[in-house]
Amino acid sequence: MQRRNFIRNTSLSMAALMIKPPIPMKEDTILGQGNKRYKLDNHWSQADVAKYPVNDCHEMIQDSKGRILLLTNETHNNVLIYDKKGKILDTWGHEYPGAHGLTLFDENGTEVLFICDNARHQVIKTTIDGRVLMTLDYPKETGQYTKPEEYIPTETAITPNGDIYVADGYGKDFIIHYDASGRYLGYFGGRGPEEKHLLNAHGICLDFRDGNQPNLIITSRQQNAFKRYTLSGEFINTISLPGAWVCRPVIKGDYLYSAVLQTNSRQGQHSGWVTILDKNYKVVSNLAGSVPNYVDGKLDEMYQTIKCFSYPHDVCIDDEENLYIAQWNSGKVYPYKLSPVI
Amino acid sequence: MKKLFLAALTFLFFHCSYSQQEFQLAPPVVKYNSVFFIQSATVSLQFLQPGTQIFYSLNGKEPAKNDLVYQSPIVIKKSLTTLKAKVFGNGYVPSETVQATFIKDGLKIKSIEPSPANEKFPGNGAKTLFDNEGGIADMHNKNFLGYQKDSVEINVLLEKKQPIHSLLLDFLRDEGSWIFLPQSIQVYYFNENKNSYELIGKKKILPDTIINGSACVFEIIKPGKKITANKIKIILQPLQSIPEGHPGKGKQAWLFIDEIKIY
Numbered sequence: 004m005q006r007r008n009f010i011r012n013t014s015l016s017m018a019a020l021m022i023k024p025p026i027p028m029k030e031d032t033i034l035g036q037g038n039k040r041y042k043l044d045n046h047w048s049q050a051d052v053a054k055y056p057v058n059d060c061h062e063m064i065q066d067s068k069g070r071i072l073l074l075t076n077e078t079h080n081n082v083l084i085y086d087k088k089g090k091i092l093d094t095w096g097h098e099y100p101g102a103h104g105l106t107l108f109d110e111n112g113t114e115v116l117f118i119c120d121n122a123r124h125q126v127i128k129t130t131i132d133g134r135v136l137m138t139l140d141y142p143k144e145t146g147q148y149t150k151p152e153e154y155i156p157t158e159t160a161i162t163p164n165g166d167i168y169v170a171d172g173y174g175k176d177f178i179i180h181y182d183a184s185g186r187y188l189g190y191f192g193g194r195g196p197e198e199k200h201l202l203n204a205h206g207i208c209l210d211f212r213d214g215n216q217p218n219l220i221i222t223s224r225q226q227n228a229f230k231r232y233t234l235s236g237e238f239i240n241t242i243s244l245p246g247a248w249v250c251r252p253v254i255k256g257d258y259l260y261s262a263v264l265q266t267n268s269r270q271g272q273h274s275g276w277v278t279i280l281d282k283n284y285k286v287v288s289n290l291a292g293s294v295p296n297y298v299d300g301k302l303d304e305m306y307q308t309i310k311c312f313s314y315p316h317d318v319c320i321d322d323e324e325n326l327y328i329a330q331w332n333s334g335k336v337y338p339y340k341l342s343p344v345i
Numbered sequence: 346m347k348k349l350f351l352a353a354l355t356f357l358f359f360h361c362s363y364s365q366q367e368f369q370l371a372p373p374v375v376k377y378n379s380v381f382f383i384q385s386a387t388v389s390l391q392f393l394q395p396g397t398q399i400f401y402s403l404n405g406k407e408p409a410k411n412d413l414v415y416q417s418p419i420v421i422k423k424s425l426t427t428l429k430a431k432v433f434g435n436g437y438v439p440s441e442t443v444q445a446t447f448i449k450d451g452l453k454i455k456s457i458e459p460s461p462a463n464e465k466f467p468g469n470g471a472k473t474l475f476d477n478e479g480g481i482a483d484m485h486n487k488n489f490l491g492y493q494k495d496s497v498e499i500n501v502l503l504e505k506k507q508p509i510h511s512l513l514l515d516f517l518r519d520e521g522s523w524i525f526l527p528q529s530i531q532v533y534y535f536n537e538n539k540n541s542y543e544l545i546g547k548k549k550i551l552p553d554t555i556i557n558g559s560a561c562v563f564e565i566i567k568p569g570k571k572i573t574a575n576k577i578k579i580i581l582q583p584l585q586s587i588p589e590g591h592p593g594k595g596k597q598a599w600l601f602i603d604e605i606k607i608y
Contacts, residue, residue: 030436032368036395266371268483271521272558274371293393307371308394309437 032311033344036295039258039279039288041326041341043311047089048337055080055091060329060338062105062251063319066114066131071319071327073338074105074118081118082133087321089340095133099123104158104251110165117159117167124151126159126169139169142179144187158251160207160219162234170221172205178221178236191236192221199238202226206251206261212282220252220259227267229259229284242284246304247292249278255320257282262315262328263292266306273313274306277328277341290326290341312339369438373399373415373430375445379488380480380515380561381604382421386447389418390430397434405429407442424449448513448563450477451606453504459490460498466491466601474499479603482559484519489601491524497581497600503607506575509534511608512546512566514579517601519559520591525584525598526550532566535576542578545569552588561603577607 032043050057058077065071070092071085081096096102101122108115115136118127128137141154148154157172165183170176170192178192178201192201203224210231211217218239219232227247231239248264259280266274276292286295286302291311296303313333318326326341374391390399399415400408408431419428426447432440454475462468468490469476479488512532517524529549533542545568583600587593 032436268374269371269558293391294395296393304374306374306391308392308397309368310371311368 032309034277034290034309034311034341035279035288037287039290040344041290042344044340044342045311045336047327047340048085049089050083050085050091050337052335055083055094057083057335057337059331060316060333060336061103061331062317063327063329063338064105064107064116065319065321066107067109069322071321071338072105072107072116072131073329074099074102076100076102076122087323087325093132099127104156104170106159106161108161108165117161119156119158119169121155121157121173124154124156124174126156126167137185139167139181139185142169142171142177142187142190145177145179145190147175147177147190147193157204158206158222160209162209162217166234168207168219170204170207172203172222172224176201176204178204178207178219178232180236189236191232198241199230199232201230206249208252208254210252210254210259212254212257220254222249222251222261224248224250224264229261242280243302244278244286244305245302246306247278248275250316253318253320255324258287259284260318260320260326262317262330263305263307264314264316264331268304268306273310273333275312275315275330276307276309277312277315277318277326278305370394370397370432370434370440372440372443373432375428375430375443377445377447377480379478380445380447381450381477381606382447383450383477384422386421387418388421388428388445388447390415392432394432394434397432397437399430399432401428401430403428407431421447445480446563448480448515448604448606451513451608452507452509454605454607455502455504457502457605458500460492460494460496462490463493463599468603473603474605477604479515480561482517482519482561484517484522484524484559484601488603489517490603492581492583492600492602493597494583495585495597497527497583497602499579499581499602499605501577501579501605501607503575503577506573508571508573509568509577509607511568512577512579513563513604513606513608514566514581514602515561515563515604517559517603518556518562519601520555521557522559523587523593523596523599524559524601525552525587526562526564527581527600528552528584529580529582530564530566531580532568533578533580534568534572534574535578536574542576545572552584555588555591579605 057075073083080094081099084093101120104119106117126139141151155173158170160168167181169179180188201223205224206222229242246267250262253260277290279288291309314331316331317329328339377388400412402408429444431442532546536543546566584598
């Protein structure tokens with residue numbers, strides 16, 4: 004029995020014994036549409052809040068050992084390491100007050116992490132257990148920045164050869180490109196009136212799904228869209244997601260998953276959900292959101308329908324296709340787990 | 346004692362029958378071009394979630410399951426009709442109620458001269474205030490004139506001199522963006538006999554609890570006496586000190602206005 008229900012039922016138990024009303028079982032909450040439907044478990048985390056506090060739960064990844072890593076801006080423990088059942092296995096990190104972006108990279112058989120820190124205005128490369136390997140400061144080489152405070156990186160994407168792309172999603176919305184050793188190679192994006200420009204470039208990932216050259220998918224959150232670019236930064240096209248404040252794109256198998264921070268028409272009102280796009284960038288399921296509706300190929304405005312999330316910030320998909328949802332500014336809740344419904 | 350027991354029983358059954366409903370539905374999406382209309386306004390409601398229905402009322406009452414079920418766009422012809430809508434669905438707590446009031450055009454306005462709006466929020470110029478466009482609670486749309494100053498003066502010229510029964514002013518409330526209702530509204534009419542403006546109505550608005558999100562709010566001012574006029578002057582005082590509990594506490598608030606109607 005889940006904890007909340009247990010408490011609720013306990014408070015009724017005295018009276019219930021006297022008159023024996025039927026105590027209904029809690030119905031499962033099933034979210035989503037089509038073949039992307041999930042059962043919600045909002046009590047997945049077994050972390051003791053006194054020992055393992057969280058603040059904003061920003062991003063999550065699964066490592067090759069099957070462990071789930073959560074990045075939070077709570078410096079008591081910036082990284083919480085869970086097993087898939089929600090048990091805490093380990094923690095590390097006290098020096099990331101603005102911990103925001105978490106990317107895993109397999110570097111010749113050794114897994115490393117890239118952390119974007121909003122408050123430190125830096126990107127930090129670490130081992131899986133938190134030893135610092137490299138720090139990237141604000142990119143003055145671009146000529147676009149005069150001081151660290153202008154640079155507020157939110158996400159990284161790493162190519163197979165180790166090239167690093169950093170999205171300055173809360174700063175100037177430029178994408179900065181480095182080689183594996185951290186040598187500056189160039190930049191693109193930024194704000195402006197053209198379609199190739201970005202507004203709140205909150206996430207970035209590599210897309211290998213078309214089999215040829217990989218492309219970059221970059222969030223333009225305030226424009227409710229993802230935008231595609233080549234690895235050299237040439238704009239390809241926009242994937243419009245009306246109504247959806249999409250966070251980072253996460254690709255697993257043929258699908259692209261993204262937490263939607265909030266509904267555009269209900270800003271500031273805990274109106275988030277989770278969206279799933281197929282290989283053709285078509286929305287196939289909204290978890291706690293409206294059924295995707297295409298009219299003449301154009302997607303209707305989407306919105307939250309069930310208030311089970313407040314401000315989802317990231318989706319992690321594990322090796323068994325379960326989803327973990329980390330949330331920002333949502334009463335310090337631990338991540339929720341969603342299991343596929345066959 | 347018996348009464349008390351019955352009450353306890355009712356309470357218990359209520360709780361039991363709802364105990365599996367952990368989550369609430371989000372409110373339905375209400376779509377319209379403008380709340381202001383000349384002949385009629387058309388409203389559509391949306392909620393694409395299987396197993397749910399939208400119920401609505403047009404009489405101002407809270408929608409319930411025996412009210413109208415939304416099926417197709419609603420046409421509204423009567424001024425100050427308030428649409429209230431709510432979603433119900435098995436296994437979920439019903440949504441909050443959303444509402445919108447539709448406002449019919451009033452006496453013909455020849456021109457309006459408002460104080461210059463802040464350069465960031467110029468709307469569509471002076472005509473913004475009598476174009477029958479608005480009632481959409483988004484600070485970035487062009488239907489609002491935005492002000493951050495001590496006092497805003499708006500001079501209205503009607504097409505002809507005629508009896509005036511009431512004035513309606515439509516504002517934006519978006520306190521997260523520092524946009525509050527004005528702290529006072531004063532209305533004057535031009536008294537030709539005295540060749541001067543005379544105060545005919547005023548209203549003070551106290552900022553109550555801070556709200557999340559944004560909403561359009563209208564205020565109606567009725568003259569304290571029977572008047573006939575073609576010139577009206579409105580003085581708005583934006584909130585000068587944002588209340589406790591807001592990050593902007595003590596600072597001057599913004600004022601956003603999108604329409605004026607005279608009846």
